[in-house]
Amino acid sequence: MKIEERLHDALHGYADVIEPEAGSWSKIAAHFDDEPAPRRPRARGRALVFAALALLTVVVIVAALVRDTDHHTEVATSPRRTTTDLPQRILAVTDRGEPVVLASKTGGRDFTYGATSIAEGTQIAVSPDERDAYLVTGNGNEGCAGHSILALQIGSGSGSRVVATNATDPAVSPDGRYLAYLHCSPDSGNRANHIVLRDLTTGTERVTSAPDGTFFINRVEFAPDAHRVIFNLFDDAQGRATLRELNVVDGEAPPGRDVGPAAGEAVWVGLRGNTGEYLAVKGSPPSVLSLRGPAPFTASPLFTVPAIPSQVVADQSGRHILAVVDHALYRWSVGDERATKIADNVIGAAWIPDARQAPPAPAAAAPLPNGVVVARNGALDVLGAADGAQHSSLGAFPNVSRIGASPDGRELIYASSGPSPACGGGPGPTVKRLATARLDAPDASQLVVGGSGSPAVSPDGEFVAYGIVCDGIEPGLTNLHSGANYRFDPFPASGSGAAEIVQTEPLAWAPDSKRLLYRLALKGDAAPHFYVATLVPVSHTEVIEIPVGSAVTAGAFMDNDVLAVAEKTNAGSTVRTFDLGNQGTNTLFALPRRITSLIADRSGRHFLALLDDGALYRWTTGDPAPTRLAEGVTAAAWIPWS
Amino acid sequence: MMMADMTAAGDGRSELARADRDVVLTDLHREHYPSLVRLACLLLDEQGAGEEVVQEAFVRVHQSWVRVENPLTYLRATVMNLARSRMRRRLVARRRVEPAVRPAMSAEEHTLLLADQQEVLDAVRALPRRQRECLVLRYYVELSETEIASTLGISNGSVKSHSSRGLAALAQRLEERT
Numbered sequence: 001m002k003i004e005e006r007l008h009d010a011l012h013g014y015a016d017v018i019e020p021e022a023g024s025w026s027k028i029a030a031h032f033d034d035e036p037a038p039r040r041p042r043a044r045g046r047a048l049v050f051a052a053l054a055l056l057t058v059v060v061i062v063a064a065l066v067r068d069t070d071h072h073t074e075v076a077t078s079p080r081r082t083t084t085d086l087p088q089r090i091l092a093v094t095d096r097g098e099p100v101v102l103a104s105k106t107g108g109r110d111f112t113y114g115a116t117s118i119a120e121g122t123q124i125a126v127s128p129d130e131r132d133a134y135l136v137t138g139n140g141n142e143g144c145a146g147h148s149i150l151a152l153q154i155g156s157g158s159g160s161r162v163v164a165t166n167a168t169d170p171a172v173s174p175d176g177r178y179l180a181y182l183h184c185s186p187d188s189g190n191r192a193n194h195i196v197l198r199d200l201t202t203g204t205e206r207v208t209s210a211p212d213g214t215f216f217i218n219r220v221e222f223a224p225d226a227h228r229v230i231f232n233l234f235d236d237a238q239g240r241a242t243l244r245e246l247n248v249v250d251g252e253a254p255p256g257r258d259v260g261p262a263a264g265e266a267v268w269v270g271l272r273g274n275t276g277e278y279l280a281v282k283g284s285p286p287s288v289l290s291l292r293g294p295a296p297f298t299a300s301p302l303f304t305v306p307a308i309p310s311q312v313v314a315d316q317s318g319r320h321i322l323a324v325v326d327h328a329l330y331r332w333s334v335g336d337e338r339a340t341k342i343a344d345n346v347i348g349a350a351w352i353p354d355a356r357q358a359p360p361a362p363a364a365a366a367p368l369p370n371g372v373v374v375a376r377n378g379a380l381d382v383l384g385a386a387d388g389a390q391h392s393s394l395g396a397f398p399n400v401s402r403i404g405a406s407p408d409g410r411e412l413i414y415a416s417s418g419p420s421p422a423c424g425g426g427p428g429p430t431v432k433r434l435a436t437a438r439l440d441a442p443d444a445s446q447l448v449v450g451g452s453g454s455p456a457v458s459p460d461g462e463f464v465a466y467g468i469v470c471d472g473i474e475p476g477l478t479n480l481h482s483g484a485n486y487r488f489d490p491f492p493a494s495g496s497g498a499a500e501i502v503q504t505e506p507l508a509w510a511p512d513s514k515r516l517l518y519r520l521a522l523k524g525d526a527a528p529h530f531y532v533a534t535l536v537p538v539s540h541t542e543v544i545e546i547p548v549g550s551a552v553t554a555g556a557f558m559d560n561d562v563l564a565v566a567e568k569t570n571a572g573s574t575v576r577t578f579d580l581g582n583q584g585t586n587t588l589f590a591l592p593r594r595i596t597s598l599i600a601d602r603s604g605r606h607f608l609a610l611l612d613d614g615a616l617y618r619w620t621t622g623d624p625a626p627t628r629l630a631e632g633v634t635a636a637a638w639i640p641w642s
Numbered sequence: 643m644m645m646a647d648m649t650a651a652g653d654g655r656s657e658l659a660r661a662d663r664d665v666v667l668t669d670l671h672r673e674h675y676p677s678l679v680r681l682a683c684l685l686l687d688e689q690g691a692g693e694e695v696v697q698e699a700f701v702r703v704h705q706s707w708v709r710v711e712n713p714l715t716y717l718r719a720t721v722m723n724l725a726r727s728r729m730r731r732r733l734v735a736r737r738r739v740e741p742a743v744r745p746a747m748s749a750e751e752h753t754l755l756l757a758d759q760q761e762v763l764d765a766v767r768a769l770p771r772r773q774r775e776c777l778v779l780r781y782y783v784e785l786s787e788t789e790i791a792s793t794l795g796i797s798n799g800s801v802k803s804h805s806s807r808g809l810a811a812l813a814q815r816l817e818e819r820t
Binding site: 003004006008009010011012013014015016018019020021024025027028031032300301334335 | 671674675676677679680684693696697700704759762777781809812813
């Protein structure tokens with residue numbers, strides 16, 4: 001790696017984990033003096049004195065690094081935290097009507113699709129799973145009546161017309177389920193007066209119409225909850241526009257709630273990701289503003305552009321914004337002093353999200369693991385993953401309550417709830433020991449001396465996470481290579497500083513072996529709390545609380561950004577996805593009882609679900625229903641061979 | 643609702659109403675306070691001191707509003723100056739007292755901070771102050787040469803020379819260690 005890259009990584013690795021104390025603004029503002037200080041004449045002598053002082057202090061700075069040892073406790077507090085990295089790709093449309101994929105950093109062209117006559121200045125929607133884009137084709141001069149909506153597969157480039165005519169401004173819901181677009185009646189003078197909601201899973205449509213013949217709609221976007229849409233409603237009779245919000249998914253009646261700034265203050269151009277803020281344009285030269293509600297809105301200028309932009313689009317995090325201005329594409333990110341022009345000859349653009357939301361498509365690259373190891377009837381047995389038939393047994397292993405497997409599946413780490421010593425040898429909590437056992441040799445040994453339980457082995461086999469019970473209850477880690485033990489503060493920064501932990505339970509590692517999902521039980525709070533800690537590398541270390549709801553009983557990672565969570569229902573349990581970025585969710589499968597443990601394989605496509613009655617089920621993405629594998633099971637793990 | 647243009651330069655700044663000052667400073671605080679603290683921490687190696695420096699910088703920008711042309715640049719330059727000044731005071735203080743024992747890294751930090759990054763950081767800390775400032779502004783804040791020159795009050799040529807010397811020294815130190 002080049003020295004510049006190493007330096008960049010090291011500086012960010014050190015500094016990016018620093019989260020300043022909240023409430024600093026009040027401290028600063030308390031020192032503000034209302035009267036500005038009189039301007040002092042610039043003294044040349046002052047500069048000379050300063051230079052002399054600077055010379056005196058040119059010494060080698062060997063400053064000991066006084067690092068705050070609690071960096072891991074000072075991390076993001078936002079429960080809506082999303083991936084804030086710059087998305088890598090942009091879907092743009094050239095002035096020849098060609099869709100192209102551009103690199104976000106440089107504007108360099110990655111891919112060009114065939115010319116499809118995309119209309120200028122029209123909205124582009126990209127599905128959250130990065131697979132499809134919805135673009136408007138047709139003659140812009142004919143307005144809505146001349147437009148139709150085209151679905152373009154980003155990967156293959158194949159396109160299909162999804163709405164034949166009289167349609168414009170497509171928007172995809174953050175959960176990927178709905179397509180909303182504007183539709184114009186033949187008698188509406190090429191202006192849109194209907195919002196159409198298409199269920200992309202069933203193909204059914206629902207139409208919401210503007211109140212009467214004098215109201216027209218311009219631009220529609222989904223709110224982060226995937227149920228409400230935000231749109232501009234023009235009242236021709238009054239000559240004014242209002243920004244409105246309507247729950248189209250649940251069938252709320254139009255015209256919806258007025259949520260916009262007062263007329264004439266700024267032109268709404270879009271939502272600022274899932275921040276709850278609105279993007280608007282105002283002034284000369286035009287400023288792109290962020291409007292924070294509720295009304296009266298507070299406006300913050302973000303950046304200026306040389307002319308009124310035809311499009312302004314934020315990514316999910318709201319931190320990265322694209323603006324199309326006079327056939328040029330500008331990019332701005334939080335922290336930038338100005339927008340950067342990254343491409344010319346562009347008439348439309350949208351971010352291609354990096355984080356996948358939907359469950360992964362069936363792929364031959366993720367075959368079903370061969371085996372499953374289960375603890376049942378006081379023994380560890382190896383079963384076939386397809387049918388649950390017993391292949392072998394490791395013999396007696398009483399009271400095993402949880403199993404983690406090494407990446408090759410040959411070594412197991414398990415927690416036993418058998419007779420255990422108390423912490424420090426005296427009264428108090430008792431220790432759940434972790435132990436190892438090999439599947440290919442009669443070898444078992446104790447792994448961790450100290451309070452521990454609920455082992456979760458990282459997919460790369462480097463760490464085992466568990467719950468510490470001695471000297472404080474919190475998550476712990478052991479490096480399986482070096483034997484070193486660690487513990488970390490499990491809460492987001494200052495979020496639950498006073499909360500007393502009753503129980504901590506690591507649930508699963510992400511496939512990249514960097515993120516850990518765990519559950520905490522807090523004193524005086526009946527609801528379980530779920531968190532994801534990004535532990536490696538330090539430059540991205542953070543803890544976020546996952547707002548999955550108190551009915552969730554188990555969880556696992558489908559990929560690095562998407563969880564599968566089991567939720568207790570009246571009929572038993574439902575397993576659904578939960579996107580860590582946009583919190584979108586899809587149902588995967590259901591089981592008739594409470595799920596106590598959900599175990600994903602490394603591909604995130606195959607799941608074991610253990611029920612509270614000891615029944616073990618297997619489910620693979622695409623299966624219509626789970627398959628029952630075994631009964632009387634107290635713990636289970638995937639192994640790649642049998 | 644009058645909007646202040648944070649990127650505007652020149653005479654326009656002095657005409658901004660005082661009310662705009664608070665709006666702009668509030669927004670600057672919201673958007674840039676954490677990154678400024680991190681910048682100060684890279685220079686001072688201490689979060690508490692970094693926060694104090696940035697808070698003081700905001701107060702100074704508030705006081706000097708009428709002559710501030712580009713608030714963010716002015717703020718960043720003030721942070722650099724205050725950090726430098728704080729470092730000088732710290733060096734004087736160190737002559738009188740024994741340096742404090744460096745706190746051990748927490749266990750998880752040992753695990754997580756890559757060894758390579760730690761080596762690079764140690765090498766950066768050993769660089770002369772100006773070289774260190776140029777490298778931090780270039781590779782952490784990702785400013786251009788012109789912006790660094792403006793922030794540090796030096797010429798573009800000096801920025802180039804400090805940066806290239808700093809990188810060369812860094813590469814040499816790292817090579818020596820390996």
